[in-house]
Amino acid sequence: MRWTIKPQPDREKISQLAASLGVDSIIATLLIQRNIETFEEAKRFFRPSLDHLHDPFLMRDMDKAVRRIEQAVKNEENILVYGDYDVDGTTSVALMSSYLQSFYPHVATYIPDRYEEGYGVSFQGIDYASDNGVTLIIALDCGIKAIDKIRYAGEKNIDFIVCDHHRPGETLPDAIAVLDPKREDCEYPYDELCGCGVGFKLIQALASRRGQNTADLIPYLDLVATAIAADIVPITGENRVLAHFGLKQINSRPRAGIKAIIHTLNKQQLNISDVVFIVAPRINAAGRMKHGLHAVNLLTETDFDTAVKFAEEIEIFNTDRRLLDKQITEEALQQITDRMEQEKFTTVVYDKDWHKGVIGIVASRLTETYYRPTLVFTRTGNKLAASARSIKGFDVYNALEHCADCIEQFGGHKYAAGLTLLPEQYEEFKQKFETVVSSTIDKKLLVPEIVVDAELELQAITPKFYRILKQFAPFGPGNMAPVFMSSRLRDTGYGKGVGEDEKHLKVTVTQHSSPAFGGIGFNLGNKKEIISNQKPFRAVYCIEENHWNGNVDLQLRLQDIKE
Structure with missing residues (x-):
């Protein structure tokens, strides 16, 4: 993972907004990064109103x-x-x-x-x-x-x-x-x-x-x-x-x-x-x-x-969908490994028997695994149908437009699309898609990126700070949950792998003389060595509430850690 810290706003702007809202500089920074720079804009952000809807x-x-x-x-x-x-x-x-x-x-x-x-x-x-x-x-x-x-x-x-x-x-x-x-x-x-x-x-x-x-x-x-x-x-x-x-x-x-x-x-x-x-x-x-x-x-x-x-009834459909999703994902991953597809700039796989209803989910899973623009094809009638998924920063719809001469029909968005083509077009399309992507993609996009909003000292994480953070919700594209980075963290000695095959990482961390915070890093179990023996490490994380046995504590949801 590459960590990219967002450009920090002008200090004068931060101090002016912090003063007008009565918040600390970190909250003001987060707001300015979301293009909220005045008291009125902040009021509109924190207090949505049906009056804000357009005619x-x-x-x-x-x-x-x-x-x-x-x-x-x-x-x-x-x-x-x-x-x-x-x-x-x-x-x-x-x-x-x-x-x-x-x-x-x-x-x-x-x-x-x-x-x-x-x-x-x-x-x-x-x-x-x-x-x-x-x-x-x-x-x-x-x-x-x-x-x-x-x-x-x-x-x-x-x-x-x-x-x-x-x-x-x-x-x-x-x-x-x-x-x-x-x-x-x-x-x-x-x-x-x-x-x-x-x-x-x-x-x-x-x-x-x-x-x-x-x-x-x-x-x-x-x-x-x-x-x-x-x-x-x-x-x-x-x-x-x-x-x-x-x-x-x-x-x-x-x-x-x-x-x-x-x-x-x-x-x-x-x-x-x-x-x-x-x-x-x-x-x-x-x-x-x-x-x-x-x-x-x-x-x-x-x-x-x-x-x-x-x-x-729909719950039964969903259970069936999960089973198929798991099976087809395993088959697709095997196909990629057998053909050394992971060496390419794209992932394109096909099986005539794959269920059309789950190929979009499978494409998303493959994108998470190999982090490449991905297409999963199956047969439907006398044509092949595919779901496309992309990686952050790359417009797969534009790439498909450049391959339009070997596609029957396509539509969608920047990061997700669907298409159909004739079986005889498949190999030509696959080669052209690889050529288009390899010649147009910025190579650094092929490494997953974590965008960090700001560096934070653990002692700044207070109940009041988190109450204000919660008001940034609902989160999603364009207003993601704030991501912070902290350095010189140490585990108190109780960090361990948890879950099936210990694939998740559970920690309790301090920084200098700060209070200890619990943390959970999903799929970070293989990084347990980094926190061992109370060695200092860096982490990027979101802050969330942990509800356990009737108690509510703030914890760090780790996204990545480094020495």
């Missing part, structure tokens, strides 16, 4: 979308709410359909089958709409590149409203409205919304025309926060406000489906990380292992006992 009508085509939905309601048209099968897609469909159904009955939902239809808008889905007398489809978390599909819908007299957040291609689909803050001609002030976030802006606009205000929409924010967490979008600006109030909803009055997922957990309060690792995988498991409509049914169910039955 939805600032988004291009929003007025057209609202008019078309109002026309459909007036004319009693059948509306189909269409979304992808991942967390962002299924929460979006649950959000839009449940809001529309609160005042209009002729609303149905559709999630494409991952295996029969693949990602995004499908001809099969449009045929379903046509067969059922649908005249308006609202597509969420997909559709921005569905040029031919939306043209086909038009031939069947079906209008489209697209709510997407993926990068558009050169041509926009011929829809009634295309809501996407990443459109170059869209001047909406915040372009990092997830698909469910764009859907929320649409219901916010609809609500304003029906005499409702944003506070009336708070019950929908548990879905938006779940999508923000799962889609790994920046938790800055508008996303931070939505995540803040969405988490409050999850922890106080969650909808029956989310309550059913979390009711067996022994946790008082869920944070964004809990949503990412507990709630989101279960919602995702439905689309991965069976069908995304199971997730929509869970998230729109209003009876808690029924929701518990749905959640139990």
Whole structure:
């Protein structure tokens, strides 16, 4: 791991902000690093308000979308709410359909089958709409590149409203409205919304025309926060406000489906990380292992006992997903070792029998292991499908664009994408992808980086200091949990490896004459020698609460240690 300390702000700026807020210089430093430099900006950061949300009508085509939905309601048209099968897609469909159904009955939902239809808008889905007398489809978390599909819908007299957040291609689909803050001609002030976030802006606009205000929409924010967490979008600006109030909803009055997922957990309060690792995988498991409509049914169910039955069913899907994930990851790692793939700048593996529903998770695992831009392929029908994952600082979507001549279809983001190609294109694509990455990547990116916010003396870690740190949450891209570095640490002599094969490291450390702090370093058990015999060492870590036997202590969650 390479440790990179963030540039430290101007000392005068730090002292001015610290004085105006009544905080110490470390807190002021952390704020300035997040572009918060005044009392008013800090107030806005620490006290998110629904008033901070932007006017939805600032988004291009929003007025057209609202008019078309109002026309459909007036004319009693059948509306189909269409979304992808991942967390962002299924929460979006649950959000839009449940809001529309609160005042209009002729609303149905559709999630494409991952295996029969693949990602995004499908001809099969449009045929379903046509067969059922649908005249308006609202597509969420997909559709921005569905040029031919939306043209086909038009031939069947079906209008489209697209709510997407993926990068558009050169041509926009011929829809009634295309809501996407990443459109170059869209001047909406915040372009990092997830698909469910764009859907929320649409219901916010609809609500304003029906005499409702944003506070009336708070019950929908548990879905938006779940999508923000799962889609790994920046938790800055508008996303931070939505995540803040969405988490409050999850922890106080969650909808029956989310309550059913979390009711067996022994946790008082869920944070964004809990949503990412507990709630989101279960919602995702439905689309991965069976069908995304199971997730929509869970998230729109209003009876808690029924929701518990749905959640139990999804828990089985999630258990199956974990077993497959483990098996395929082991097979992929073996493939890499056998072919010496770890010597390359990319990791590209393929097996015709791998389950399409878990190749994205496997790609993430391989990226963690070898820290290279990674693609995991499997066979689906007469084509090969892959999930791509990248490393920090490298845009895998751009790399795929450079390989477009040997890809059938692709889409996604900077760090995660999906694609399909023909079997005969595989070897050519694999070679070209390696060539593109090896010639464009900054080689230092191939070593995992820990970005350190500031150097800290252990004696500065007090209950008051931590209370303020907690208010920096919710954490995520753009507002990560602060990472500190401390030098000249010594273990008190009780440090040891813990867990299976002692792969984790448990320590109790002091610095000079500071109080002792417990620490845990996951997957750092192989560094036990560094702390032995009370040798001095350096550490990078986050600060967290450790709940044990009814006691709550502050501890260091070690990310790395060095001599």
